[in-house]
Amino acid sequence: MEGEEEKKWMKSYLLPEFIIERNEDRCIKCKVCERQCAFETHRYDEELDRMFSNEESCVGCQRCAVFCPTNALTVKPNQSAYRPNYSWTGERISDLTKQAETGAVLLTGSGNDRPYPIYWEHLLLNASQVTNPSIDPLREPMELRTFLGRKPDMLEAELMDDGEVRISTEMPPNVMVKTPILFSALSYGAISYQAFKSLAMAASEYGTLFNTGEGGLPKDLRKEYGKNAIVQCASGRFGVDLEYLNCSAAVEIKIGQGAKPGIGGHLPGEKVSCLIAETRMIPAGTDALSPAPQHDIYSIEDLSALIYALKEATNYEKPVSVKIAAVHNSAAIASGMVRAGADIIALDGLRGGTGAAPKMIRDNVGIPIELAISSVDERLREEGIRNRCSILAAGGMRCSADVVKAIALGADAVYIGTAALIAMGCTLCQKCYTGKCNWGICTQDPYLAKRINPDIASRRLTNLLRAWSMEIKEMLGGMGINAIESLRGNRDHLRGVGLQEWELEVLGVKGAGE
Amino acid sequence: MRRKMYEKEISACSIFGAMNIEGERFTGEGVIKAIANMHLRGNGLGGGFAIYGLYPEYEYYYALHIMFRGNEGAKKETDALLNRSFDVVHDEEMPSGERANVPDPPLVWRYFVAPDKKGKDKLLSDDDYVVQKVMDINLRIENAHVFSSGKNMGVFKGVGYPEDVAEYFQLDSYRGHIWTAHGRFPTNTQGWWGGAHPFCILDWTVAHNGEISSYGTNRRYLEMFGYHCTLNTDSEVIAYAVDLLMRRQNLPMDVVAKIFAPPVWEAIEREEESKKILLAMLRRVYAPLLINGPFAVIIAHHGEMIGLTDRIRLRPLTAGVRGKMTYLSSEEAAIRLVSKKLDRAWTPNGGEPIVVSLDGGGRGEKVDEVIPFA
Numbered sequence: 001m002e003g004e005e006e007k008k009w010m011k012s013y014l015l016p017e018f019i020i021e022r023n024e025d026r027c028i029k030c031k032v033c034e035r036q037c038a039f040e041t042h043r044y045d046e047e048l049d050r051m052f053s054n055e056e057s058c059v060g061c062q063r064c065a066v067f068c069p070t071n072a073l074t075v076k077p078n079q080s081a082y083r084p085n086y087s088w089t090g091e092r093i094s095d096l097t098k099q100a101e102t103g104a105v106l107l108t109g110s111g112n113d114r115p116y117p118i119y120w121e122h123l124l125l126n127a128s129q130v131t132n133p134s135i136d137p138l139r140e141p142m143e144l145r146t147f148l149g150r151k152p153d154m155l156e157a158e159l160m161d162d163g164e165v166r167i168s169t170e171m172p173p174n175v176m177v178k179t180p181i182l183f184s185a186l187s188y189g190a191i192s193y194q195a196f197k198s199l200a201m202a203a204s205e206y207g208t209l210f211n212t213g214e215g216g217l218p219k220d221l222r223k224e225y226g227k228n229a230i231v232q233c234a235s236g237r238f239g240v241d242l243e244y245l246n247c248s249a250a251v252e253i254k255i256g257q258g259a260k261p262g263i264g265g266h267l268p269g270e271k272v273s274c275l276i277a278e279t280r281m282i283p284a285g286t287d288a289l290s291p292a293p294q295h296d297i298y299s300i301e302d303l304s305a306l307i308y309a310l311k312e313a314t315n316y317e318k319p320v321s322v323k324i325a326a327v328h329n330s331a332a333i334a335s336g337m338v339r340a341g342a343d344i345i346a347l348d349g350l351r352g353g354t355g356a357a358p359k360m361i362r363d364n365v366g367i368p369i370e371l372a373i374s375s376v377d378e379r380l381r382e383e384g385i386r387n388r389c390s391i392l393a394a395g396g397m398r399c400s401a402d403v404v405k406a407i408a409l410g411a412d413a414v415y416i417g418t419a420a421l422i423a424m425g426c427t428l429c430q431k432c433y434t435g436k437c438n439w440g441i442c443t444q445d446p447y448l449a450k451r452i453n454p455d456i457a458s459r460r461l462t463n464l465l466r467a468w469s470m471e472i473k474e475m476l477g478g479m480g481i482n483a484i485e486s487l488r489g490n491r492d493h494l495r496g497v498g499l500q501e502w503e504l505e506v507l508g509v510k511g512a513g514e
Numbered sequence: 515m516r517r518k519m520y521e522k523e524i525s526a527c528s529i530f531g532a533m534n535i536e537g538e539r540f541t542g543e544g545v546i547k548a549i550a551n552m553h554l555r556g557n558g559l560g561g562g563f564a565i566y567g568l569y570p571e572y573e574y575y576y577a578l579h580i581m582f583r584g585n586e587g588a589k590k591e592t593d594a595l596l597n598r599s600f601d602v603v604h605d606e607e608m609p610s611g612e613r614a615n616v617p618d619p620p621l622v623w624r625y626f627v628a629p630d631k632k633g634k635d636k637l638l639s640d641d642d643y644v645v646q647k648v649m650d651i652n653l654r655i656e657n658a659h660v661f662s663s664g665k666n667m668g669v670f671k672g673v674g675y676p677e678d679v680a681e682y683f684q685l686d687s688y689r690g691h692i693w694t695a696h697g698r699f700p701t702n703t704q705g706w707w708g709g710a711h712p713f714c715i716l717d718w719t720v721a722h723n724g725e726i727s728s729y730g731t732n733r734r735y736l737e738m739f740g741y742h743c744t745l746n747t748d749s750e751v752i753a754y755a756v757d758l759l760m761r762r763q764n765l766p767m768d769v770v771a772k773i774f775a776p777p778v779w780e781a782i783e784r785e786e787e788s789k790k791i792l793l794a795m796l797r798r799v800y801a802p803l804l805i806n807g808p809f810a811v812i813i814a815h816h817g818e819m820i821g822l823t824d825r826i827r828l829r830p831l832t833a834g835v836r837g838k839m840t841y842l843s844s845e846e847a848a849i850r851l852v853s854k855k856l857d858r859a860w861t862p863n864g865g866e867p868i869v870v871s872l873d874g875g876g877r878g879e880k881v882d883e884v885i886p887f888a
Binding site (some may be wrong): 132136155159381480 | 780
């Protein structure tokens, strides 16, 4: 890594980000904290029989605090601060300092944490009162079943003499999910085998889908979990073969990612273990580079060629999704994608997560997913092609209400990535790119990775899906709706608060009280 | 204001329908009595009637009932549009009784027209052409609203109790082989004449009781097919959905019922294979036309009257048969008032349509082609 050399002889001027308080009365010197921290923050001094902490290396992931058997540890943000300055905030100063000491691009992990407007917080849901009974999901059917993929404009039906109805329209392939929540693309390589398998198990258990990301699907998982996988075909083409494509529920072409629109990826060679090498179909120990663009897609007609190549390869039996980062012209791009043959449009918003991205890109490129869903849905309707694709929204869904709002704005279903990671233990320390994830998620270190037990982690994930699904049902019932399809694009059930006229216009919602 | 604002009125209501299955025309006396009997289900802010077999003397022409508010402007503009787009064979002010108890009646005019298609429009069928013009008037001409646009049928509606609206339009003087009626209880905004039921597009009419919680989804789907909801009420979407599915896509009523009020997935899974495939396909393709929330509707067009409730039956609908007459009503009492003896009276399950059809070539048969004006 660049800058490693400098670290050896240059004094760092960075302040520690976190301060660790150890209650010496409680500490029993069990060394759990020392073992739990891959950043080597805690150290036992045998001579003094005492634990010490090296705060400069602490990332604030709270692993040590959670696992300390006597609750002796408190890890909190460093209160030390530079002189307050609205322009030169502490973060700006320390980022600049970091660059002066390393000469490198600032790297970061997980999603955009800047205070851009979160439109979910400005949208309120409706509920039935008097004129329309609300429905209790515990006592009445409440349907979340969702079909992803292209729908024909109409069905040709004929009533036969025997009373049977014959349909002559051919149905394009659709894939069914029992809840409109899918796991977003998290590649094997970026995350550990255990974390990857946990997602696969949970998706299969609950009847939804997980996305392999661009790192392929390990062979041993194909038979059991392939039917719940959306397999990605990204710019590096890692792990793409016929079996990979055909064992899946759907295929996704990854053009862009919300956390880093316009740039590619880089899995360093030290993470490319034998199994990752086999899965990605590259030599072990070599860097896995995903170019910024797909080098066979420089235009919309090239995209169409790849979509149909994948459809050919899968005998037209799988919906093909195209995933783009939500950017300024998403609406026009999405329309082109549908016309190019995409059955699913996956939109990844400004707050979408990543295992590693340049901080400047993550924090400054793209648009919020709420606005993207709305403008894409509206554009496709204006062109009369909304039913020819499903919209999958990703990037910033933090709770079930966000999901409901996304669907009311026009999404068919959502992808959750960060939320799923948090369910498995992630605390958003944003150090995914270091490969030292103490929670065993974003690492290839076998010692760390085995901290994830797929039986337990998948249970945590299915619990999350169950809880959110139940909450979605409650909200639907409150609105007097008993099937999720009646919420889709139903912006009448949304009202904006604290929004400007143009924002209401883009979102297509009335202001509260209007 | 730059934003498009959609208004939606919600209402509880009474609905009533009567049909002679041999196509014999009858007067509205009984229907008016029946709907008046459900007085308490309305609040005097809307009432209306649809009558089929109404204009046998003009049966080949589209009968447009158009309401104008405000000054002369809207009518002048509409007349200009009609003269450009149609041969208007006859037009007149709708006869009305001045003494009826209805507030602020607008000017209502009826036109009998034949399409005069020019240029590219020649590729359109007559019906599509008329739909397009109706949308044009509703969308573009402020203060003009088309109540009714079918052949040999008409819709009469307004603010007031249905019996008052009937008196205002002197409906006792008309005859038809299907009558549907609606008494309204709007719960927000002031009732307005255009918002009363039944809703009509071509010869399709819908009288609706309920509140559609899927309105936004339904409306936005229909917009893709050129339907624009302008009458500020959720019931309008049903009329357009019926036109799209039954007239344009030619789907049988039983199929349409399964689109509006589909069985729940669990029930679908219990069906035999071929039915399961059909029902699942309908739900997938027509998910945006599932009508969610409580409703009971009477849908009618030439030769057919259909009753349907939502899939969990949150609004009442009862049917009765006596000889050639079939009745649909919010309440059985209203049917019994008209026909004390019934051969059969029953309440259908949620989502199960009652389809009443003409018994072979009655006089109310649908007429497709316009005979050019001589």
